[in-house]
Amino acid sequence: MPSRPEADDPRLGDVSEGRVLQAILTRTPPSAHTLLGPGDDAAVIAAPSGSVVATTDTLVHGPDFRLAWSSGYDLGWKAAAVNLADVAAMGARPTALLVALAVPRDLRLSFVERLADGFRDACTALAPGCAVVGGDLTVSDVLTVAVTALGDLEGRAPVTRSGARPGDAVAVAGELGLAAQGLAVLFGRFRDGDVPVPVDPARLGPGERAALSAQLRPTPPIALGAVAATAGATAMMDISDGLALDARRMADASGVTLALDGSALGPDVDRALAGGEDHALLATFPEGALPPGFRAIGVVRARGTEELLCDGRPVDTSGWDPYRDWDSVSG
Amino acid sequence: MPSRPEADDPRLGDVSEGRVLQAILTRTPPSAHTLLGPGDDAAVIAAPSGSVVATTDTLVHGPDFRLAWSSGYDLGWKAAAVNLADVAAMGARPTALLVALAVPRDLRLSFVERLADGFRDACTALAPGCAVVGGDLTVSDVLTVAVTALGDLEGRAPVTRSGARPGDAVAVAGELGLAAQGLAVLFGRFRDGDVPVPVDPARLGPGERAALSAQLRPTPPIALGAVAATAGATAMMDISDGLALDARRMADASGVTLALDGSALGPDVDRALAGGEDHALLATFPEGALPPGFRAIGVVRARGTEELLCDGRPVDTSGWDPYRDWDSVSG
The missing domain is CATH 3.90.650.10 (PurM-like C-terminal domain)
Structure with a gap:
């Protein structure tokens, strides 16, 4: 992908949290299970079987990945996949992801956009109907991606x-x-x-x-x-x-x-x-x-x-x- | 609180993830809404009204708190409270928290124990019936506490x-x-x-x-x-x-x-x-x-x-x- 001019691709320290979250959420289609999506204090996700499966897993730069090796797209894909797998392992179908990002100020907006593309494409490929329904953005010297995945057991007992x-x-x-x-x-x-x-x-x-x-x-x-x-x-x-x-x-x-x-x-x-x-x-x-x-x-x-x-x-x-x-x- | 001997209070880099998570989870009583608690790939939480409210919010050392000012207990309490508030703001009752911790290797186990006490006491005081049902522990140079809170609307429409x-x-x-x-x-x-x-x-x-x-x-x-x-x-x-x-x-x-x-x-x-x-x-x-x-x-x-x-x-x-x-x- 050719680089964008810097003016179009600001450092995250120079843009608002709202703009970054917007960039993520507009790149991810709504979940089939989303009753109320991003934009409020919390999302509301369908849990038709009367229970919800929930798990959280975090990727930290250093122990879990290296930016020299992983693109933003790779990182979003992997952060989705490892959490989706934990939901699947209970016998459930994934319904929603929440993404808490802590990002260095000098990271570019385009990195986060590609991260969102990775989340979207991993959901589409691995768990159709699941999508990012909410998030949080903070600043940190260490790039950290904490994901929570939710799922529905569709009436089955958890395994x-x-x-x-x-x-x-x-x-x-x-x-x-x-x-x-x-x-x-x-x-x-x-x-x-x-x-x-x-x-x-x-x-x-x-x-x-x-x-x-x-x-x-x-x-x-x-x-x-x-x-x-x-x-x-x-x-x-x-x-x-x-x-x-x-x-x-x-x-x-x-x-x-x-x-x-x-x-x-x-x-x-x-x-x-x-x-x-x-x-x-x-x-x-x-x-x-x-x-x-x-x-x-x-x-x-x-x-x-x-x-x-x-x-x-x-x-x-x-x-x-x-x-x-x-x-x-x-x- | 008097300091413990160092042998009883190891640095987190010297103990297993399992031991740390155990220390957290044994200090937090089960949630009234927990159908399946910690120990598996994911937890299962009751969602009797057929939907679940979900939100995530992160506290990062530096922009969000300072260890010179906040104890582990304070940090656990605040990380719980800010997430519980987002669930409450939808008109829902909080049912469960998931806690993703990224901790420096030289932090002491007792810090995490006090963090867990803060989570427990904040839930007891602010949202009885809600508790930590799952977590994840990783290593990072920057202490980061990413919390996801879930809640139930009890048949009401979200506000x-x-x-x-x-x-x-x-x-x-x-x-x-x-x-x-x-x-x-x-x-x-x-x-x-x-x-x-x-x-x-x-x-x-x-x-x-x-x-x-x-x-x-x-x-x-x-x-x-x-x-x-x-x-x-x-x-x-x-x-x-x-x-x-x-x-x-x-x-x-x-x-x-x-x-x-x-x-x-x-x-x-x-x-x-x-x-x-x-x-x-x-x-x-x-x-x-x-x-x-x-x-x-x-x-x-x-x-x-x-x-x-x-x-x-x-x-x-x-x-x-x-x-x-x-x-x-x-x-």
Whole structure:
């Protein structure tokens, strides 16, 4: 996209909160579930089944993303996707997002416009009918995007982490380890010493592009959350910190052992187990109930000495924190 | 409160996200409206009237508060109160809060515990039955508290900003200008040059203490939001940026002129008009419908050349941004 003249693209410190929120909200279509949209003290969203599913997740520059690697569009998309996945993981359909932005004064208005485009397009692609219904804008030296997602259970009971029963199939929908592969590309190829540098697409092969896209613009299978609940899923969660750690959490919550089949985890089993941020759905189903879109990766057993097994062996469940040592790095 | 030994009060960078969230959630009682509480990918909150009111508001260290002046308890209380006020201003009853915290690594666990106490006590005092039902914790160099509040309309229609009609009474519930007076005490008395210094209560008279409390731990009349809606309020909003600016916004949204009576605004009319952060409720009512708790401060007129009058004269509506020039000040 060609740069706009500076006069058309002011720094956020030089424009009113109202203008920035307007720029966001005019770029996002109304939600099908919005009874009262932006412009008042609060929005009103339909909750026809008499309850609302609610979750919040924040992306902070530094530990969660780098502007050298993520565009505004990427950031909006990812902030939407990770929150939509949490709603889907309860078996609900996402209805609305609220976006609290804290932005450096020298950031350009066009960045926020692209952020709004990312929110809009992620909703359209992943959760049609869901949209940004409200927001808040503050100033901060650290770019921070805090999103709350709401959803409707459409009369279904919520699917928790604690309902897995011995004999159930363990299944997954979505990628395992691809987002981590994308992060490895960034860490390995687009740094100058410790400082992230912009991605040069010409240096990427097709597989690397797919991995990078999974990291920067993940596409969790949001609609399959409701499908799983309808099919009778006994437990469900989204995989944000890696299959190993999140499967252990489900095993803990349900008081069972999850026994995974390594041959179902793709060519790189370690990456599938350890890599986070794909936001795939992990679910358990009674025998014969596996719906289309989910693939079996193991079985639930009565609790043994280990919470998680892969091919009969214990699994390292220390999990995913790729930025752990990166917080002092700028970029 | 005496300091705890350091071993009992670790820095947040040295403890797991789970432990911190646990510390918050064990200190906050379950909401009466919580169908499924913390521990899963999302919470489920009752929305018996088939819709949910939702709003988000963020406090950022620097522009919105200073740790030299606000304790963790103050911060939790205020972050709850300002969001509860937005729900109340729609005529709804608050049901749940979600709290996204971004915290510096060197902050102590006890700070977050006190923050949670502030959330709990603000809900108990201002919106009984409402509680923190979910959260998210990330690391950031800038302490940031992003809160989403949900509420239930209990079968009432939402009260917007746009329904004020000529002939209605303009009324307010809550303080006007007291929080601004508290901020003036902080700015005037508790600085070393440009750097905020801790408040010494011994240096404060009773009036100053009340003003400081209104600034640090505001007590907006949350329950009166539902009361106003039941009484037939035609328009309502909370006064966050000062009566003048917010009344102008209501006049704009409704296409009317609000004519205020200066004698109803207390001894310091300028402060009542300009001072923000009290989160009083501004509402309009048909003649004779003013409910207990609200006091009349003017009348709605057909739109004239001015949106807002006080004693027949135009009012400066440039509004409230006390920290505008303070963002580079540390403390």
